[in-house]
Amino acid sequence: MTIAEAEHAHGAQAHVHSHDDDHHDEQGHTHDPAPDDVRGQVRAVCARAREAARALATAPRTVKDAALTALADDLVAATDRIVAANAQDVARGEAGGMAAGLLDRLRLDPARVAAIADAVRDVVRLPDPVGEVVRGSTLTNGLRLRQVRVPMGVVGMVYEARPNVTVDAAVLALKAGNAAVLRGGSAAEATNTVLVEVIRAALERNGLPADAVASIDAWGREGVVHLMQARGLVDLLVPRGGAGLIRTVVENSTVPVIETGTGNCHVYVDASADLGQALAITLNAKTRRVGVCNAAETLLVHADAAAAFLPLVLPALRDAGVTLHTDERTAAAAADLGVDVLPAGEKDWGDEYLSMDLAVGVVDSLDAAIAHIRRWSSGHTEAICTTDLRAADRFTAEVDSAVVAVNASTAFTDGAEFGLGAEVGISTQKLHARGPMGLAELTSTKWVVTGDGHTRP
C-alpha cells in the first residue's frame, strides 16, 4: 500500500456517516454506507468529533468566542422550540412517575433558557487556556524547550437528566478547544436533541465544524458502553451524576476518566474552636443547599468542646429542619436537650445524604477526627473549626481530600467561588485534576523542542 492509499483509507473512515447525521459534506465526498452496528456508529461519531477537534485546537479565541456568543443568541431565539421539546420530556417524566425534584431539574421555561444563554456569555468572557506556556527553558546544549497548554482533544460527557448540562458541557469543552461527545439522560432526550441541533448550527454558521459537538443519545445505554471503550478516539470521559453512574463509568471505561462529585463532606469542631463561628459554619455547610456535593454530611465534635457546643448546635440544626443521626455520646447530650435523634450506623458515616440529614459524632482527639475522616470521606471537602495553629496545620496536612478548609464552610468548594470561572465538575480523584475543574483542567500540554540540527550524543 502506498502512503496515498493509506491516507485515502483513513479519510474514508473519518467520513463514515451514521443515520442521525444531518451534516452536509462541503468537500463533496461521497460517503461510505453508515455502519449498521451501534459500536460502529458511536465510533463514527467519535471519529468525526476527533477530526473536528483538529479545527478547534487551532482556532483562535476570537473565532471560538464569536461562535459561543452567536450560540447564546441562538438559544434565546430558539426558546419556543426548546421549551416545546422540553414539555414532551416533562410530560413523559410525569407519566412515568418521576420524582418532583428530578422533574424540577428537567423542566425548562423561557427564564431558564435565558439563564443558560447567560451562562454561555459568562464562558465567553473567561480567558482561553490554550497556548499558555506552562514551563520553558533553554538547555545547556542550546535546545529550547517549552511546555504549552493544548486542548485535550475529544471530551466525552455522561450525565443525567439536566438539560442545562448539555449546553454547559459543550460550551466549556469548545472554549478550551475541544470537541464534545455528549450522552445526556434519556429522560431529557427531546430537549437535548434540540439543544445539540442549536449548538451545531451555531458552530457551522460561525466557521467551526458542527461535528465538534455531537450527541450519542440515540443509541441509549449501549451507546455509552462504546463511548467508554473508544480509547484512542476519545481522550477524556467525565461522568457527572449520581454515585451509580460514576461507578459504572469508572469500572467499564478504557478511556481515561475523571471521577467527579460524590461529596461526603465533614465539619470537625476542634477543642479550641470559636463556637460561634463553628455554629455558623455547620449550619451553612449543612443547610445552605442540601442537594449539592459540597454540603456537609457529618459533624464531628471534639469531646472537650461537646459540652459547650452540642447545646448550641443540636437545637439549631433541629430548628433548621435537619434530622440528626448520632453516636451514643451525642445521643445522650441530645436527650438532655430534648432533641430527637436517630442512631448512626456505618451507613450514616459513609453516606452522602444530599438531604436534610446529618450524622453527628463526638471524637476524643484531633487524631480520632482525622482517622474518622480518612476512613469515611469521599475525598471532596473537609473543614476544621479551630483557633489552634498546630491543629489547623495537622488537619490540612493529614486529611487527604481535594479541599481542606480552616474556619470556612465546605460550601466554598466551587469553581466560581475559587475564581476559576465556570466549572466542569469537582474531581475527587488525584490524577490530572483535583477539586473544582475549570477550563484549564480540560486541557493537556505538549512539549515543543526547537533546535538547529541538534543530535543526541
Place this chain on the structure above:
Amino acid sequence: MTIAEAEHAHGAQAHVHSHDDDHHDEQGHTHDPAPDDVRGQVRAVCARAREAARALATAPRTVKDAALTALADDLVAATDRIVAANAQDVARGEAGGMAAGLLDRLRLDPARVAAIADAVRDVVRLPDPVGEVVRGSTLTNGLRLRQVRVPMGVVGMVYEARPNVTVDAAVLALKAGNAAVLRGGSAAEATNTVLVEVIRAALERNGLPADAVASIDAWGREGVVHLMQARGLVDLLVPRGGAGLIRTVVENSTVPVIETGTGNCHVYVDASADLGQALAITLNAKTRRVGVCNAAETLLVHADAAAAFLPLVLPALRDAGVTLHTDERTAAAAADLGVDVLPAGEKDWGDEYLSMDLAVGVVDSLDAAIAHIRRWSSGHTEAICTTDLRAADRFTAEVDSAVVAVNASTAFTDGAEFGLGAEVGISTQKLHARGPMGLAELTSTKWVVTGDGHTRP
C-alpha cells in the same frame, strides 16, 4: 455502632497481614489471620501501603533523603546477595530459552548494582516536589486559597523483567512522598525479592514504614488483576513495558492509569530542510539506540526534497545497518541508487520496530506529512527538519504528540535531557502527564482554604 467501634474495625482491617509479610508490628497489635484469597491478600498489601503512605506524605525531605542515601549504601553492601539471587533468575531464563537481549536486561553484576545505587543518589539530589504552592490567591471575601503539591498516595507499578526498575520505581515514588506497590516480571522474581527486602529494611532503619514499598510478585498474574481493581486503595498505576502489557493494564484497570512508552516516532524532512542537518537527525534518531521508545521508526520526505535527500539518506542508513521498508516512490529512488529495500505495508507505518528497521515514504506536502503522522503515530515524539518558519509553526501546532521537535532528534525526549531529573516513564496520553514524567508527575495537589468563620451566602 459507635465511632470508636468503627475505628477499631478499620484499624483491624488495615493491619491484616499476608503470608509473605515479615514486618513486625511495633505497636504490639495482635493480627487477624491473613485472608486466604489472593484478592484479600493483595488488597491487604495495598491497604498497608496506604497506611504507610500517610507517614511518607508528611515526612520532610531530610528524612526521605537520609533513608534513600542509606538505601544506596545498603544496595552496595548487599551486592553479593543480589548477584546470587540474580544468578538464579538468569539460570532459569537461560534454561527457558530467554532471548539474549532480555537476558542482558535481566543480568546484574557488581558494576550494575553500583550503577543502581548511584541512580538512587542522583534522586536524593533532586528537589522534593511536595509542598510546592502551585497557585494561590486571596478572594474578595478574604478567603485565602492555595493549591499545594501533595503526594499521589499509593503508586502501583507493573513492569517486565528489568530488576533496576524495582529500585528506580520505588525510589522515585518515595522521594515524591508516595508508597509503591510493585509487580515485576516473574523472570526477575528472585532478584526483586532481595531488592525489595533491602529497600524495606533501609526504610525501617531510617524511621519510615517498611510497608511503603511492597511487592505483589508472590501472587503472579492473579495478583496484578487485583492490583488493577484496587481503586480507592491505589491512586495511580503506571505500566512500563511492551505494548501488550500496557494494553492489558489499560483495559482492565479501574485504578487511574498513565499509559507510557510506545513510541512510533516520525522524522519529517520538509521541502525547505537543511539536508545536512536532516541527514544527521535521521541517523541519530534511528540508530543511536534502537530499543528505546524515542527512536525514530518512520522517515517521511517531502516530494520536493526527495530527489536531493534520498540519495543522501538511503545509502547512509543502509551503511549503518538499517533495513528499509519503503513506499513505491522511495523504492524507485532506492533502485536507482542500488539500495535494497522491502515494500512497506500498513504494519510498517503502524509498528514500533525497536530494531534496525525504518519505514520510509515520500509525501506530497506538509499536510500529507501531518495527516500521515496523525494517522499512524503513537503520540510520543515527532520531528520536522525545516527552514520554513510557517512549516515549523504548523507542524508544532497540528501534530498531536507529547513532544514535537523542530530541527532536533527525537532522541532528546527523555526526562534527564529535559532537566526533570529521573524519569518515571514517558506518558503518551493526555491526562495528568504528557511526555517525560519526573517527580512532579508522581504528585497531585490539594486546595487549602483558610477563613475566619467564612460562610457562603
